[in-house]
Each structure stands twice: as structure tokens, then as C-alpha cells.
Amino acid sequence: xxxxxxxxxxxxxxxxxxxxxxxxxxxxxxxxxxxxxxxxxxxxxxxxxxxxxxxxxxxxxxxxxxxxxxxxxxxxxxxxxxxxxxxxxxxxxxxxxxxxxxxxxxxxxxxxxxxxxxxxxxxxxxxxxxxxxxxxxxxxxxxxxxxxxxxxxxxxxxxxxxxxxxxxxxxxxxxxxxxxxxxxxxxxxxxxxxxxxxxxxxxxxx
Amino acid sequence: xxxxxxxxxxxxxxxxxxxxxxxxxxxxxxxxxxxxxxxxxxxxxxxxxxxxxxxxxxxxxxxxxxxxxxxxxxxxxxxxxxxxxxxxxxxxxxxxxxxxxxxxxxxxxxxxxxxxxxxxxxxxxxxxxxxxxxxxxxxxxxxxxxxxxxxxxxxxxxxxxxxxxxxxxxxxxxxxxxxxxxxxxxxxxxxxxxxxxxxxxxxxxxxxxxxxxxxxxxxxxxxxxxxxxxxxxxxxxxxxxxxxxxxxxxxxxxx
Numbered sequence: 001x002x003x004x005x006x007x008x009x010x011x012x013x014x015x016x017x018x019x020x021x022x023x024x025x026x027x028x029x030x031x032x033x034x035x036x037x038x039x040x041x042x043x044x045x046x047x048x049x050x051x052x053x054x055x056x057x058x059x060x061x062x063x064x065x066x067x068x069x070x071x072x073x074x075x076x077x078x079x080x081x082x083x084x085x086x087x088x089x090x091x092x093x094x095x096x097x098x099x100x101x102x103x104x105x106x107x108x109x110x111x112x113x114x115x116x117x118x119x120x121x122x123x124x125x126x127x128x129x130x131x132x133x134x135x136x137x138x139x140x141x142x143x144x145x146x147x148x149x150x151x152x153x154x155x156x157x158x159x160x161x162x163x164x165x166x167x168x169x170x171x172x173x174x175x176x177x178x179x180x181x182x183x184x185x186x187x188x189x190x191x192x193x194x195x196x197x198x199x200x201x202x203x204x205x206x
Numbered sequence: 207x208x209x210x211x212x213x214x215x216x217x218x219x220x221x222x223x224x225x226x227x228x229x230x231x232x233x234x235x236x237x238x239x240x241x242x243x244x245x246x247x248x249x250x251x252x253x254x255x256x257x258x259x260x261x262x263x264x265x266x267x268x269x270x271x272x273x274x275x276x277x278x279x280x281x282x283x284x285x286x287x288x289x290x291x292x293x294x295x296x297x298x299x300x301x302x303x304x305x306x307x308x309x310x311x312x313x314x315x316x317x318x319x320x321x322x323x324x325x326x327x328x329x330x331x332x333x334x335x336x337x338x339x340x341x342x343x344x345x346x347x348x349x350x351x352x353x354x355x356x357x358x359x360x361x362x363x364x365x366x367x368x369x370x371x372x373x374x375x376x377x378x379x380x381x382x383x384x385x386x387x388x389x390x391x392x393x394x395x396x397x398x399x400x401x402x403x404x405x406x407x408x409x410x411x412x413x414x415x416x417x418x419x420x421x422x423x424x425x426x427x428x429x430x431x432x433x434x435x436x437x438x439x440x441x442x443x444x445x446x447x448x449x450x451x452x453x454x455x456x457x458x459x460x461x
Contacts, residue, residue, distance in 0.1 A: 030362075064215040071222060078226045085233050089240035092248070092263070100359075180363075 007129040011137030013199060018141040019192045020202060023109040028142055029184040031101050035158050038146035040094045041101065042139025044087070046132060048079045048105050049114060053131030055079075056119040063120075072115045073106070080105045110138055145187045153178030249293070256342035256352040257316050257323045274325075276315035282306050284437030286313075298329040298338065311434050316342070323351050326435060330427025333419040335359040337368065341428060343382065347439045350392070353377040355424065365420030376403050376411040382432055384409075387443075389436060391429035394421040 017023045031037045052075045056063070063071050084102045087095035095102065105111065114134050119127040150156055152175050155163040163172065177183050196202050208214060247263045250270040254261055261269050279290035290296060292312040301309045314325040322345045329338040335358035342351040355368040367373055380392050390409040398412045413421050 062209070062218065064209050064218050066210065067215055067219060070219075074222060074226055078230055081230055082233055085237050085241075088244070089237040092241075092244040 004126060004129055007126060008133040008136070011130075011134040012140060013137075013195070014201060016137045016141065016195070017110045017113075017134055018138055018188065019195055021110075021113075023113060024138050025185075025188070027101050027104060027108060028138075028145060028188060029181040031098060032142055032146040032149050032184050032187075033153065033179055034097075034156075035143065035146045035150045037094065037097050038142045039139075040087070040091065041098060042135070042142050044083045044098075044102060045105060045108070045111075045138055046135040047083055048076065049111055049131035049135040050128055051131075052076045052079045052111065053114060053119040053127040054124055056115050057122060057124045057127035060120050068120065069112075069116070072112060076111050076115070077106050110134055141188065141191060144191060145184055148187055149178045149184060153183075252354045252356070253314055253316075253325055253340055255354050256325055256340045257318060258352055259318070273316045273318055274314050275317045276313075278313040278315065279310040280313050280435060280438045281311070282309065282434060282437070284441045286438070298327050299336065302329060306434060309434070311431075311438075313435065313438070321345065324439075326431060328427045328431040330423050330430060332357055332360045332368075332423045333365050333417075334361070337365075337420065337423050337427065341377070341432075347443060348381050348383045348387075350377050350380045350382065357420070360420050361417070364414065365417040367414050367417065368420060368424060373414065379406045380411060381407045381409060382428075387436075387440070389429065389433055391425065391432065394425045396421075 011017060015021065018025065018028055027041065031041050052072075055075050056072060059071070080103060083105075084095065087098070087102065114130060118130045122130070147157070150158075151162065155161055155168075155174050163174075244263065247266045250266040251261060251263060253274065254266065254269055257273070259269060259273065277292045279287040279292045279296065281287055287310065290310055292310065293314075296310050296312045298312070301311075312327050314327075316323045316325060323342045324345075324347065325340050325342040327338070327340050329336060331337065337355060337357045337360065339353060339355035341353045343349065344351050353374050355374065357366060357368065360366040360368065377392060382389065382391060384390050393410045394413050395410045396413045396418070398410045400408055400410065401412050403411060
């Protein structure tokens with residue numbers, strides 16, 4: 001059991017896809033302006049990763065070795081199309097906002113990386129946990145970055161104003177820079193800094 | 207079974223394609239109604255937003271039916287074709303491919319309390335793909351009440367900014383025609399001398415830096431589309447003056 005638990009907890013900290021492996025950075029920069037979009041994106045990635053990890057794991061003894069990358073791509077791509085269709089039917093506004101980035105989950109290195117490195121060689125349950133764990137690791141950083149960007153950039157959280165009007169009257173201004181992608185990269189950098197100072201294991205030996 | 211043989215690989219690939227295709231086709235078909243409904247209501251939302259009514263998607267249909275009194279298919283000679291359901295059947299993307307004589311030009315007429323607005327759908331080309339929107343005109347058939355723009359694939363942060371409120375607000379109260387009712391359009395201009403947009407009759411609004419081709423597309427689509435409505439607008443204006451004239455005749459006869 002503890003061996004399985006590691007699959008879930010490891011990607012949250014020691015082996016986080018974004019802050020440690022530096023995968024999936026481009027979507028982390030692009031859709032973290034608002035918390036809501038980041039949450040939906042994270043949930044979409046959880047769904048895609050869990051489902052495609054499970055499917056590839058079920059098929060792992062059937063997939064011809066020579067076309068395994070193509071098979072993985074087809075699995076991921078069809079999961080992404082499914083998520084996209086569902087969002088367009090049930091969460092139209094969010095799907096417009098995320099637009100191209102849902103499609104780009106296909107090229108998110110985390111997804112293919114986990115399929116190739118884990119699901120092809122492990123059982124269904126373990127692959128499921130691995131997919132969920134990695135997607136949560138990705139989502140946690142996404143949501144954290146979006147939290148700071150929306151709070152400091154537009155004074156809102158989930159679209160609701162949280163910084164009281166009295167602050168603005170005293171001369172407080174929203175930082176427009178937080179809305180631009182460079183600040184997302186800097187925020188990710190700060191998160192990496194905090195994480196490394198707390199977790200000594202991550203620091204490479206000189 | 208030898209997993210590395212050619213025949214196995216081919217069979218696997220064929221089966222995979224069949225399964226995936228049928229799953230995706232099934233999902234797409236079963237969700238289609240919901241998706242189209244969203245698109246239809248969004249269109250209502252967009253039309254309403256040009257006349258200053260902002261409503262969420264659920265409430266759009268009721269308000270649309272309340273305020274939009276007429277939906278006309280204007281023809282190039284200025285007449286209207288009442289047999290066409292413009293909201294449902296006229297797709298601007300397809301109309302634009304036809305010759306102007308064969309096109310239906312959709313026109314929505316909104317009546318909000320005492321005020322009447324004419325709403326014209328517009329569509330043209332941006333940098334990467336189509337840009338489109340609606341422009342609503344006040345009863346003088348000249349002053350802009352409001353606009354809404356959307357796009358398929360303009361660059362985020364540059365061309366895609368045409369959807370933002372601060373850009374759309376620049377068009378409010380701008381004039382489309384000069385004093386002799388010649389179409390001037392509204393130029394999204396790099397060399398605009400009026401960046402704070404105080405002069406509302408200069409037929410110009412300020413430009414978005416870095417979005418030259420998208421902004422030119424906005425200018426062009428407004429002029430191109432509005433051009434086709436001139437015969438119809440003139441006929442309204444004439445019937446109004448005729449009405450005013452006959453009214454004044456009646457007045458003088460009574461006196």
C-alpha cells in the first residue's frame with residue numbers, strides 16, 4: 001500500500017512535474033491568469049492523464065512495440081477531444097477561454113512522459129494512481145500560480161473581488177505585470193526556490 | 207501471437223482507428239444539441255450586448271425575444287425578404303462567398319423602451335483566421351450604439367484584444383456616415399490624432415499596437431458590410447421624410 005501511496009505523493013513534491021522535472025511549463029504560463037481557468041485545466045489534465053494511463057496500461061501487452069508512440073498519441077488525442085467536447089457542451093464559457101490549450105494537452109510532455117515511462121510497464125491500478133498523482137502535481141502548481149496572479153493582477157479570486165475598495169482608495173494598484181506571462185515564469189521560479197529551501201533532497205550536489 | 211509481426215501491427219492499427227473513430231463520432235453526435243444550443247444563446251448574448259444589455263447565457267433567450275422586434279433579410283437593392291429566418295439560417299461565413307446580389311444581409315431591429323436600434327452582423331478576415339461581430343446603430347442610422355467583436359484565432363494579447371471592453375468602448379458614439387450620408391466607416395487608425403477619443407465624428411478610433419492586420423481587418427469588415435445596407439437605410443430615411451412631410455401637410459390643411 002505504501003508503495004502505491006508514493007505514486008500519489010511523490011509528484012506533489014519530490015518529483016513534481018513542473019517545479020522539478022520542468023515539464024508542462026507552457027500551459028502553466030498561458031492559463032494561470034485566472035484561477036477558474038487554471039482549475040478547469042487541472043481537472044481536464046487529471047481526467048486525460050488518468051484515463052489514458054489506464055487505457056495504455058490495459059493494452060500494454062497488446063500494443064505492438066514499433067507503433068507504441070503512435071498508439072499513445074491516439075489514446076491521448078482521443079481523450080483530449082472527449083474532454084473538449086464535454087466542456088463545449090457543459091462549460092461553454094470556460095471552453096472558450098481555454099480554447100486552444102485544451103487541444104494542447106496532447107502535446108503536454110507530462111502526459112506522454114508518464115505513458116511511456118510508467119503505464120507501459122505497470123498494472124492498471126498503479127498506472128491510474130500515477131496518472132492522478134502527476135496530474136495533481138501539475139494542477140497544484142497551476143492553481144498556486146493562478147492564485148497569486150489573479151489576486152495581485154486583478155484583485156479578484158475566482159472572479160470575485162477580494163481586495164477591499166478601501167485599499168484602492170488608499171492608493172493600492174493592481175499589478176498589471178502579473179497578468180503577463182513573464183510574471184508566471186517568475187512566480188514558478190519563486191515556488192521552486194521555496195520548495196528547494198524546504199526540501200534539501202532536491203538540491204544537486206556540486 | 208507475435209507482437210512484432212507486420213500483420214499484427216496492421217490489424218492492431220486498423221482496429222484501434224475503428225474503435226477510436228466510432229467512440230469520438232458517437233460523443234460528438236450525442237453532445238451536438240447541447241453545443242449548438244450554447245452557440246445559439248451566445249449569438250443572442252452578443253446581439254443584445256451591442257445595445258447595452260448584458261445578460262448571462264441562460265437569460266439570453268427571454269430578453270432576446272423581448273427586445274428584438276424584427277429580423278430582416280435585406281437584399282442588395284434595399285428590399286427585404288420576409289421568407290428567410292435570418293437568425294437561424296443565414297450564416298455570414300457562407301453568405302460572404304456569394305456575389306453581393308445573391309446575399310442576404312441580416313439586420314436585427316431592437317426596440318428598448320422608446321429607442322430603436324439596428325444591429326448589423328459583420329465578418330471579415332484578421333491575421334490568422336476570421337474575425338466577426340455585431341455593430342448596433344442608433345435610430346439616426348449613423349451613430350454607433352455599441353459593438354462586439356470575436357475571433358477564431360487571433361494572437362493572444364495582440365489581435366485577440368479586439369474582444370476587450372476597452373477596445374469596444376472606443377466605437378461608442380462614433381459616426382459611420384458623413385453629413386451627405388456617404389459611408390466613411392470607422393477606421394482603426396495608427397495615425398489617429400485623437401487618442402483619448404473625444405472627437406466622435408472623425409470616423410477614427412485608436413489602434414492596438416502590434417495588431418496591425420487584425421485592426422485593418424476590423425476597419426475593412428465594418429466598411430464592407432455596412433456598404434450593402436446603404437440602399438435599405440436610405441429607403442427608411444426617405445419613408446421617414448415622406449411621413450414627416452405628409453404629417454406637416456395634414457397639419458397645414460387643418461390650419
